[in-house]
Amino acid sequence: MLPDDSKPFHVVCDASDFAIGCALMQFDDDGHERVVSYQSRKMKPAKRNYPVHDKELLAMRYALIKFRVYLLGEQTFAVYTDHESLRTAMKSPHLSQRMERWLSFFAEYNFVVHYKPGKNNILADALSRRPDYDPRVVLGLQVIDDEDESDDHHAVCTASGINLTSVSPEMDLRDEIVAAYADNAVYANILAYLRSPSDETLGALSRNTRNQIDRYHLDGDLLCYNIDRFNASRVVVPNDDDLRARIIHEFHDSPMGAHLGREKTFAEVSRDFYWPRMYKWIRKWVRTCETCQQVKPSKSSQAPLHHSLPIATEAWRSVSMDFVFALPPDADGRNGVLVFVDRFTKMVHLTPVSDTVTATETAAHFVDCVFRHHGLPESIVSDRDPRFTSAFWTALFQLLGTKLSMSTAAHPETDGQTERVNRVLEGVLRSYATSFTSWSKFTPCRVCAQQRGTRVDGDNSVLCEQRAAPARPCFPRYGSSHGVWCLHSG
Structure with missing residues (x-):
């Protein structure tokens, strides 16, 4: 049913060993429970290792994130779970570090947790147990031949399962990999055993290969390898x-x-x-x-000692920003990039600008790139660029109830995070300066590479603990109207 703002919402959620599911619900005029929205997600390998209590909390947190636009600001709404201990979880004196981090997020909502036995929590339970999310289930790949090539009006097919592959090598590369297996004795023997298991083909394998043979399987003609049963298969590349x-x-x-x-x-x-x-x-x-x-600078030249900024504790509460100029002009005459970096998740937003960009235009970029997606941060770190210290900025943030705070002028390296992003960005753009001049068209590629790179970045406590980037690093914060505008010398 369509959401009705005049009626209260409630949420049902559940977690299985490998996935989480939730639904936003309302009662119709006849008192029947109706679904407004379904959501479910497969757990990443790190999260599958969570204890049951934390998995259920993860499902609750996921539901609040997904249905934020309906629930934030709601007077009081109910959350139903089949894990009874969650009713008092947030009042417990014994909290895990993960739970302590989540408390500030839960505090934004006004909700009450109710226990719903598993036999009655059917909807959320089904969403969290989708067979295509289960790493123990492998669906077969079905190929549907076009028997009548002249009939392009309609097609009817029946399939018992659908296998979705996220990445597959292009056909010529695939053929080259398959052909190269024949030139490698180890992989040729593995293929022979997988195609025809017998004592003879097993005996042709080395002891080490026999001990790991259950990690190999065939995907058509491709040999695939699993590091463990929870990770996706990887295509084996011959020598x-x-x-x-x-x-x-x-x-x-x-x-x-x-x-x-x-x-x-x-x-x-x-x-x-x-x-x-x-x-x-x-x-x-x-x-x-x-x-x-x-093009990349040497790491041997060390920056002078400086005092670090306070460590950010939540996504998009503290944002650093800076300019990169002296780039080759693109087709629109822009020769610089305005860089926004979230100090907690290290997420980056880039927008091409010219070196004549004004404070008003900079403010418009800030609203478009940051405020529109994440809300108003509590603090913004920048250098003493005139575009950041002009009367326009002062008037704008005074209107928003923000305090203007100047940092020590003797420490231009205070905002080391954005300076580091700038250095990487300049190196990337220089890497392709010989092959194109329309560098501004490649900024989405740069942003994509940066976001993917955060998965192995060691500077974030979340990454250190889980070896993975947070699943949702962009929580809007429209409820905050007070912040601190921090500047340092540039």
């Missing part, structure tokens, strides 16, 4: 330098690769492909990349 170089080139040297470092490149390649000693292979590739050596 062929040309094939491996071609794959790494796509993940490192292409515009989507953005010439990132070895850790981030390895994280991306290892998500879809596997070969022994891959990390050493990628480390050597990045270390000997001519473009990286030419």
Whole structure:
């Protein structure tokens, strides 16, 4: 049913071993419970290791995020769960570190938790147990042939299962990988065993390969490898330098690769492909990349000592911003980039600008890139650029009830986070300066590479704990009208 703001909402949620599900509900005029919206999500491997209590809390948190526009500001709404202990979870004196981080998020909502036995919580339970989310279930791939090529008006087919593959190599690369298996004795023997299991084909394998044979399986003609039962399959790449170089080139040297470092490149390649000693292979590739050596600054020159800013504790509560100029003019005459960085999740927003950009235009970019998606932050860190310290900014933030606070002028490196992003951004753009002049068209690729790279960034406490970026790093904060405008010398 369509949401009715005149009636109260309530939420049902549940978590299984591998997924979470929730639904936003309302009662109709006849008193029947109706669904406004369904939501479900497969858990990442790190979250599958959570205790049951935290998984149920994760489902509740996910529901509040998904239905935020309906629930935030609601007088009091009910959340139903089949985990009875959640009714007193937020009042417990014994809280995990994860729960302590989530408390500030839950505090934004006015809700009461009710216990609903599992046999009555059917809807949320079904959403959290979708078979296509279960890593233990592998659906077969069905190919539907076009028997009548002349009939382009309609098609009717019946399928017992659908297999969705997130990434598949292009056909010529796939054929090259399959052909290269025949030249590798180890993989040829593995393929022979998987196609025809017998004592003879098993005996042809080495002891180490026999111990790991359950990690291999076939996907058509491709040999795939699972590091463990929770992770997705990776395509096994034979011992062929040309094939491996071609794959790494796509993940490192292409515009989507953005010439990132070895850790981030390895994280991306290892998500879809596997070969022994891959990390050493990628480390050597990045270390000997001519473009990286030419355009990226040396790490030997250390910045002077400085005092760090207070550590951010929540997404988009503290934002740093800066300009990067002296770039080649694009087709619209823009020769710079305005950079916004969330100090907690390290999420980046970039927008091309010209070096004549005014304070008014800068404010418009801030509203469009940050405020529109995430709300008003409590603090904004910038340098003493005239665009940030002009009377326009002062008047604007006084109108919003924001205090203007100047930081120490002797520490231009105070905002090291944005300076670091700027340095990486300049290196990436220089990496492609010889191949194109319309660099502004590639800023979405740069943003995509940066967001993907945060998964292996070690500066964030969330990343250190879970080895993964937060699932939803952009929580709007429209309820806050007071902030602190922090500036430092530039």
